[in-house]
Amino acid sequence: MVKTTFFACLPPISRCHFLSTLHYTTLLLSAAMSVPTAAVASATTDMSVKKIAAHLKSHPGAEVIFMVGAGISTSCGIPDFRSPGTGLYHNLARLRLPYPEAVFDVDFFQSNPLPFYTLAKELYPGNFEPSKFHHFLKLFQDRNLLRRIYTQNIDTLERQAGIRDDLVIEAHGSFAHCHCIECGKIFPQHVFKSKLSEDPIKDFVKCDACDELIKPAIVFFGEDLPDSFSETWSKDSKWLREKTRTSNKSNQDQEPLVIVVGTSLAVYPFASLPEEIPRKVKRVLCNLETVGDFKTNKRPTDLVVNLYSDAFAEQLVEELGWQDDFNKILRAQTVITDNLKEQLLDIVQDLEDLSLTKTEDEHSRDKDTQPQTKVHNQEEDAEEEDKSSTKNSSDNK
Numbered sequence: 001m002v003k004t005t006f007f008a009c010l011p012p013i014s015r016c017h018f019l020s021t022l023h024y025t026t027l028l029l030s031a032a033m034s035v036p037t038a039a040v041a042s043a044t045t046d047m048s049v050k051k052i053a054a055h056l057k058s059h060p061g062a063e064v065i066f067m068v069g070a071g072i073s074t075s076c077g078i079p080d081f082r083s084p085g086t087g088l089y090h091n092l093a094r095l096r097l098p099y100p101e102a103v104f105d106v107d108f109f110q111s112n113p114l115p116f117y118t119l120a121k122e123l124y125p126g127n128f129e130p131s132k133f134h135h136f137l138k139l140f141q142d143r144n145l146l147r148r149i150y151t152q153n154i155d156t157l158e159r160q161a162g163i164r165d166d167l168v169i170e171a172h173g174s175f176a177h178c179h180c181i182e183c184g185k186i187f188p189q190h191v192f193k194s195k196l197s198e199d200p201i202k203d204f205v206k207c208d209a210c211d212e213l214i215k216p217a218i219v220f221f222g223e224d225l226p227d228s229f230s231e232t233w234s235k236d237s238k239w240l241r242e243k244t245r246t247s248n249k250s251n252q253d254q255e256p257l258v259i260v261v262g263t264s265l266a267v268y269p270f271a272s273l274p275e276e277i278p279r280k281v282k283r284v285l286c287n288l289e290t291v292g293d294f295k296t297n298k299r300p301t302d303l304v305v306n307l308y309s310d311a312f313a314e315q316l317v318e319e320l321g322w323q324d325d326f327n328k329i330l331r332a333q334t335v336i337t338d339n340l341k342e343q344l345l346d347i348v349q350d351l352e353d354l355s356l357t358k359t360e361d362e363h364s365r366d367k368d369t370q371p372q373t374k375v376h377n378q379e380e381d382a383e384e385e386d387k388s389s390t391k392n393s394s395d396n397k
């Protein structure tokens with residue numbers, strides 16, 4: 001936190017490079033939050049949720065920009081790897097990291113890639129399912145009310161919940177493709193992923209052009225954020241300014257909202273987004289604590305909701321009367337998950353059948369093509385049996 005306060009004094013451009021190196025510190029800290037199970041909503045929080053619903057009802061064309069962090073994924077069971085005692089922490093500790101964040105340090109990765117491979121094995125997309133809040137985001141997309149999601153998470157759960165690629169900006173990259181840490185050559189996802197099934201992992205994927213290591217396109221310490229982050233935010237902030245021009249009558253029904261959820265807003269440049277929101281745009285923060293610009297430069301129109309993200313989604317859905325659509329999405333997800341499980345079981349069964357059939361085929365082929373060997377073996381077996389029975393009879397004496 002001290003580091004963050006210091007860097008927060010720098011102008012945004014200067015912070016960008018230095019603080020992009022710090023985002024995993026906060027990612028890890030945020031991930032250390034406990035799994036949301038229940039939350040007590042204060043009267044202020046209840047009022048804020050009602051006000052958000054009232055805004056969306058009275059501005060039926062209002063699109064929303066979401067800015068999200070690790071807090072929206074903790075209920076998905078993303079491992080808490082910061083606190084001592086978790087499986088992942090122990091895994092990393094066994095690998096003798098000099099400090100936990102070293103796992104996301106390019107220089108350390110270059111000298112010892114195993115800890116990152118171990119972590120990637122745990123966190124790889126597909127190991128977790130989206131939370132209620134992720135499905136709540138999909139509800140906004142289905143209603144054409146989603147302008148964009150800016151996420152600090154690398155778990156790709158937004159995409160897994162069905163959010164369109166053009167509507168989500170993964171500020172800290174993702175596992176979607178890989179690149180060489182030396183020459184930058186791009187490689188497909190499976191090049192890295194295929195190594196993760198090895199146990200133990202013996203060697204590491206290298207570039208066929210320069211023989212350096214390859215890693216997924218998630219942002220490590222000292223690496224720049226993807227260009228799409230600043231390019232899209234530049235477009236979206238311009239859009240926000242245009243939407244709040246009171247001279248344009250069509251804007252009256254479309255006054256946008258920006259909702260910041262599940263983030264400690266301590267990691268730059270992501271944390272500077274809320275302060276760059278035009279003052280005429282209503283900002284919402286949903287987090288257990290009031291943080292970042294919502295704390296230091298509170299605006300009169302700010303709304304703060306001290307709830308876990310899933311509870312916030314449930315309450316807002318209820319206020320908006322969207323329960324039927326929300327339940328449909330949740331049920332569809334359950335069916336998809338069940339279907340996937342069934343498909344996997346079918347595949348396993350097919351593979352078992354295939355292997356049995358193959359063994360039978362090989363057996364009959366052996367019979368047809370190797371009669372001499374078989375006869376020879378039978379003779380050997382008979383000899384062995386004779387020897388054995390002689391031995392047994394002598395043993396019994």
Ligand SMILES: [Zn+2]
Nearest residue numbers: 180183207210
């Ligand atoms: Zn290379």
